[in-house]
Amino acid sequence: KIKYAKILEKNLGMVDTVWMRKDGTLMDVHLQSAPLTPGDLSTGVTFTALDITDRKKAEEDKRKMELQIQHVQKLESLGVLAGGIAHDFNNILMTILGNADLAVSDLSPASPAYINLIEIEKASRRAADLCKQMLAYSGHGKFISQPLDLSTVISEMNHMLEVSISKHVVLKYQLTENLPAVLGDANQINQIIMNLVVNSSEAIEKNSGVVSISTGAMECDRKYLTETYLDDNLPEGIYCYIEIADTGCGMEKDIIAKFFDPFFSTKFAGRGLGMSAVLGIVRGHKGALKVYSEPRRGTTIKVLFPALEDSVPATKNNEDLEIVKWRGHGTVLLVDDEETIRTLGKKMLERIGFSVLVAKDGRDAVNVYKQFESEIDCVLTDLTMPHMDGEVAFRELRKINRNVRVILSSGYNEQDVTEKFVGKGLAGFIQKPYTLALLREAMQKIFQNQE
Numbered sequence: 440k441i442k443y444a445k446i447l448e449k450n451l452g453m454v455d456t457v458w459m460r461k462d463g464t465l466m467d468v469h470l471q472s473a474p475l476t477p478g479d480l481s482t483g484v485t486f487t488a489l490d491i492t493d494r495k496k497a498e499e500d501k502r503k504m505e506l507q508i509q510h511v512q513k514l515e516s517l518g519v520l521a522g523g524i525a526h527d528f529n530n531i532l533m534t535i536l537g538n539a540d541l542a543v544s545d546l547s548p549a550s551p552a553y554i555n556l557i558e559i560e561k562a563s564r565r566a567a568d569l570c571k572q573m574l575a576y577s578g579h580g581k582f583i584s585q586p587l588d589l590s591t592v593i594s595e596m597n598h599m600l601e602v603s604i605s606k607h608v609v610l611k612y613q614l615t616e617n618l619p620a621v622l623g624d625a626n627q628i629n630q631i632i633m634n635l636v637v638n639s640s641e642a643i644e645k646n647s648g649v650v651s652i653s654t655g656a657m658e659c660d661r662k663y664l665t666e667t668y669l670d671d672n673l674p675e676g677i678y679c680y681i682e683i684a685d686t687g688c689g690m691e692k693d694i695i696a697k698f699f700d701p702f703f704s705t706k707f708a709g710r711g712l713g714m715s716a717v718l719g720i721v722r723g724h725k726g727a728l729k730v731y732s733e734p735r736r737g738t739t740i741k742v743l744f745p746a747l748e749d750s751v752p753a754t755k756n757n758e759d760l761e762i763v764k765w766r767g768h769g770t771v772l773l774v775d776d777e778e779t780i781r782t783l784g785k786k787m788l789e790r791i792g793f794s795v796l797v798a799k800d801g802r803d804a805v806n807v808y809k810q811f812e813s814e815i816d817c818v819l820t821d822l823t824m825p826h827m828d829g830e831v832a833f834r835e836l837r838k839i840n841r842n843v844r845v846i847l848s849s850g851y852n853e854q855d856v857t858e859k860f861v862g863k864g865l866a867g868f869i870q871k872p873y874t875l876a877l878l879r880e881a882m883q884k885i886f887q888n889q890e
Contacts, residue, residue: 455491467495525570529850530777532570533872536563537783540874541790567872570850586620586747589679590654592628603633604640604650613653619746621679627720628681634717635683635740642687642738651684656746667727667743668718677746678726684739690732698730717742765883766792769816773797774804774832775848776824784819791879801827805835812840817866817885822849830859837864846885848873 453471460466469489476482539559546553593614600610632652639650659678667673690698698714721728724744732738771793773784778799785795796811798804801824808815818836822829829847836843844866847857853868869881 466490467492525850529570529871530780532563532567534779534783536560536872536874537787539563541786544875584622584624587623587625588618588620589681590614590616590618592625593632593652593654596629596632600636603637607645607647608640608643609649611649611651615655618654618679619656619677621744622747623724623744631717631720631742632681634714638714639683639685639687642685648686653682655680664727667729669722669727673727678743679746680741680743682739682741684737686737689734689736689738691734695730695732765879767882767886768792770794770796770814772804772807772815772818774801774818774820776800776821787875787878790875791882800824801829801832804832808836808839817844817846819846819848822847844885
């Protein structure tokens with residue numbers, strides 16, 4: 440208004456404005472005015488109108504791109520932080536859970552301390568689950584990928600969803616049959632669906648409402664993908680989707696911008712890593728998210744997964760694994776830089792039948808192995824250690840004995856760790872924190888396969 444007033448008063452100035460074309464479309468215009476003769480308005484005034492629609496659009500696109508880059512960098516930074524914390528915390532939990540597990544196996548259920556130890560185990564497992572969510576948020580959760588039909592995945596968890604939401608909420612399904620398969624981890628995708636459905640149910644609050652779950656497949660071009668969360672240069676093509684819509688309270692734009700931040704909540708109490716874990720799992724599956732929401736009109740979240748070409752969804756294997764109280768034999772070299780884990784691991788391995796030698800890092804492990812090579816049947820080593828880490832130690836041990844059996848253990852997940860060792864002779868992996876039963880199972884598989 441000030442610039443227009445200046446033009447009207449002095450017939451001199453410039454202003455950006457919007458004009459309407461004859462066909463009704465709008466155009467951005469840069470308008471300039473000046474006297475024909477400088478300082479003399481009596482001879483007339485010139486007006487120049489420049490169409491700057493393309494320039495304005497380019498500026499807006501640049502602004503959106505900068506915001507998107509900032510958002511991605513923020514997510515990456517938080518992901519690195521979450522992954523590092525989860526790894527370190529898993530090492531601490533290893534000591535708590537492992538010692539509690541050993542103590543429980545030593546006690547009679549009638550012992551006064553038995554119940555207390557069981558509660559310690561339960562709390563440790565809940566903490567371990569939180570670590571898994573943190574790894575999921577960082578995009579480094581443990582994935583066991585196989586071809587999946589998203590409609591089948593949802594159908595198999597109907598009952599679990601029904602009992603997890605408010606009685607005032609009705610679930611409606613619209614599941615497409617014969618969807619193309621996607622490559623994914625069923626448990627992680629279950630976690631996505633559960634978190635989104637529970638969040639939608641809570642958005643409805645105490646009112647009656649509907650949460651709709653639908654699946655389908657769609658062609659996604661670059662323009663569509665650039666408008667999603669986690670557009671990590673995803674390729675164009677067919678994407679299968681899960682769409683969850685609710686009739687809840689909806690969200691303002693500023694709330695949507697924070698929706699996937701860790702511990703962010705529109706409620707007083709924090710909701711933990713639920714939504715941020717969803718984001719991490721989708722990232723790990725090379726997928727994307729779209730969020731549509733308006734206050735008082737509800738929220739719709741679409742989760743996209745790249746479809747596989749010419750694949751058949753995996754069928755569920757219902758065969759129960761036979762639990763055998765297997766006992767090992769021979770000597771294991773246990774390598775870890777933390778004394779508490781070396782002490783605990785030694786007790787656990789001895790409990791299932793092994794003799795144990797210990798080393799405090801990779802360099803120490805190589806020296807011990809050179810000295811006792813003929814006696815050592817297996818090496819169980821941590822990955823992250825000072826002086827020489829597990830990866831370098833593995834290579835050095837293979838130089839001494841190409842057939843050495845090496846099992847890696849880490850607070851990071853199996854997929855991230857073992858992809859570095861594909862085709863290099865790694866015998867196995869066990870993720871911290873682990874119980875006596877999980878250690879027995881891992882050692883049994885490795886020794887029986889070798890036999």
